[in-house]
Amino acid sequence: MPNITVEILRGRTVEQRRAFVEAVTEAAVVHLGATPERTRIRFLEVGENEVAVGGVFVQPPDAS
Amino acid sequence: MPNITVEILRGRTVEQRRAFVEAVTEAAVVHLGATPERTRIRFLEVGENEVAVGGVFVQPPDAS
Amino acid sequence: MPNITVEILRGRTVEQRRAFVEAVTEAAVVHLGATPERTRIRFLEVGENEVAVGGVFVQPPDAS
Amino acid sequence: MPNITVEILRGRTVEQRRAFVEAVTEAAVVHLGATPERTRIRFLEVGENEVAVGGVFVQPPDAS
Amino acid sequence: MPNITVEILRGRTVEQRRAFVEAVTEAAVVHLGATPERTRIRFLEVGENEVAVGGVFVQPPDAS
Amino acid sequence: MPNITVEILRGRTVEQRRAFVEAVTEAAVVHLGATPERTRIRFLEVGENEVAVGGVFVQPPDAS
Numbered sequence: 409m410p411n412i413t414v415e416i417l418r419g420r421t422v423e424q425r426r427a428f429v430e431a432v433t434e435a436a437v438v439h440l441g442a443t444p445e446r447t448r449i450r451f452l453e454v455g456e457n458e459v460a461v462g463g464v465f466v467q468p469p470d471a472s
Numbered sequence: 473m474p475n476i477t478v479e480i481l482r483g484r485t486v487e488q489r490r491a492f493v494e495a496v497t498e499a500a501v502v503h504l505g506a507t508p509e510r511t512r513i514r515f516l517e518v519g520e521n522e523v524a525v526g527g528v529f530v531q532p533p534d535a536s
Numbered sequence: 537m538p539n540i541t542v543e544i545l546r547g548r549t550v551e552q553r554r555a556f557v558e559a560v561t562e563a564a565v566v567h568l569g570a571t572p573e574r575t576r577i578r579f580l581e582v583g584e585n586e587v588a589v590g591g592v593f594v595q596p597p598d599a600s
Numbered sequence: 601m602p603n604i605t606v607e608i609l610r611g612r613t614v615e616q617r618r619a620f621v622e623a624v625t626e627a628a629v630v631h632l633g634a635t636p637e638r639t640r641i642r643f644l645e646v647g648e649n650e651v652a653v654g655g656v657f658v659q660p661p662d663a664s
Numbered sequence: 665m666p667n668i669t670v671e672i673l674r675g676r677t678v679e680q681r682r683a684f685v686e687a688v689t690e691a692a693v694v695h696l697g698a699t700p701e702r703t704r705i706r707f708l709e710v711g712e713n714e715v716a717v718g719g720v721f722v723q724p725p726d727a728s
Numbered sequence: 729m730p731n732i733t734v735e736i737l738r739g740r741t742v743e744q745r746r747a748f749v750e751a752v753t754e755a756a757v758v759h760l761g762a763t764p765e766r767t768r769i770r771f772l773e774v775g776e777n778e779v780a781v782g783g784v785f786v787q788p789p790d791a792s
Contacts, residue, residue: 409774409786411667411704415514415731420760422649426657428759433655435751439744440736444654448667448704450607451650454729457486458515462508463497465490466729473582473594475731475768479539479642480568488567495563503556504548512731518537521614522643526636527625529618530537539603539640543770550713554721561719572718576603576640578671579714585742586771590764591753593746601710601722607667612696620695627687631680632672646665658665678777682785689783700782706735707778 410436412449417459418468425451474500476513481523482532489515538564540577545587546596553579602628604641609651610660617643666692668705673715674724681707730756732769737779738788745771 412432429449436442456471476496493513500506520535540560557577564570584599604624621641628634648663668688685705692698712727732752749769756762776791 409735409737409779411706411735413733415729416760416762417729424759424761425649426652428755429652429657430655431755431759432752433652435748435755439748439751440740441744442736447654449652450646450667453650454514457489458517459729460493460497460513462511463494465493473543473545473587475543475770477541479537480570481537484568488569492563492567495567496560499556499559499563503552503559504544505552506544514731518642521617522645523537524621524625524641526639527622529621539642553713554716557716557721558719561716575718577716578603578710581714582770585745586773588746588749588753588769590767591750593749601671601673601715603671605669607665608696608698609665616695616697620691623691623695624688627684627691631684631687632676633680634672651665681777685780685785686783689780703782705780706774709778 410440410442410447412436412447413452414449415452415454415459417466418453418455419470474504474506474511476500476511477516478513479516479518479523481530482517482519483534538568538570538575540564540575541580542577543580543582543587545594546581546583547598602632602634602639604628604639605644606641607644607646607651609658610645610647611662666696666698666703668692668703669708670705671708671710671715673722674709674711675726730760730762730767732756732767733772734769735772735774735779737786738773738775739790 433444433447436447456467457465459466497508497511500511520531521529523530561572561575564575584595585593587594624641625636625639628639648659649657651658689700689703692703712723713721715722753764753767756767776787777785779786
């Protein structure tokens with residue numbers, strides 16, 4: 409632990425994800441006393457017509 | 473809140489999802505006192521050989 | 537299916553939940569063509585200092 | 601119940617999944633007193649650049 | 665991986681859980697080619713008025 | 729979005745959580761281009777005999 413799941417709209421680059429993973433892993437070590445090798449981060453991408461807020465679908469920037 | 477995740481077998485149309493999203497958002501407002509803009513609904517589609525009940529895979533209607 | 541998970545702030549009554557469950561089950565039948573006995577709804581209650589939006593904790597109404 | 605979600609790296613065959621589903625369903629019956637028809641197992645496949653441990657992405661064996 | 669989440673009704677003993685964890689870890693090794701130390705199993709207990717099937721709450725055996 | 733779920737062993741203080749939430753929200757803004765008010769972070773605490781790795785339960789530091 410910690411085991412972290414990140415739901416994000418489709419469209420981020422691998423570099424953006426990598427930078428985010430490194431920052432969150434460091435935050436877990438610094439603020440939660442976790443060890444890097446026990447810190448797991450999993451991305452769940454959200455595509456078109458998959459998430460709605462206020463009854464209306466929120467579309468990824470690259471949606472057709 | 474509420475934050476709602478809906479796992480469904482692949483194959484529903486966008487119109488079916490939209491109608492469901494509108495009905496569930498209204499139910500959250502009416503019965504849980506939620507506000508529409510704080511009510512989030514996320515669909516997670518399930519494809520072939522991804523869900524089993526009683527040890528046997530349940531296939532989406534359009535499975536090959 | 538559908539398998540539905542509902543994260544809500546602690547504090548709703550059983551009656552509120554029951555009314556919401558009935559409305560969402562009906563919506564699944566009407567809009568998604570689901571059968572009632574295959575429609576599963578699970579509540580996950582969120583307590584104090586468990587959810588943050590914009591970097592700030594959102595507290596349940598009955599928080600100390 | 602039980603409702604079981606299995607996150608695995610992309611790449612297992614349907615036969616591997618089926619064998620695993622049968623073994624886990626049996627374990628639920630034998631050790632948790634569950635009934636087969638109430639035991640639900642859902643696979644969530646993880647692809648490239650979707651899961652990181654220790655700040656580094658863990659790639660599926662068939663990653664490009 | 666695999667990362668496994670098990671939702672079960674409240675009420676199983678630690679011994680039942682332990683036996684189930686051992687059986688599922690072995691099944692992951694035998695059928696999915698996983699390594700024990702990478703196989704993570706997390707229980708999420710479900711209490712009273714927290715899960716409904718067919719619009720009706722399913723209560724744990726020890727429910728008041 | 730992003731919608732982030734953090735499973736951690738029971739026992740962190742509110743201050744530790746708050747510092748972590750602030751760091752992760754900032755990381756989402758800086759690296760993923762998210763807006764703070766759309767960045768949601770939810771903690772799921774894990775107690776005794778609730779998570780196992782390699783077939784053995786991992787206990788929180790304050791476990792009896």
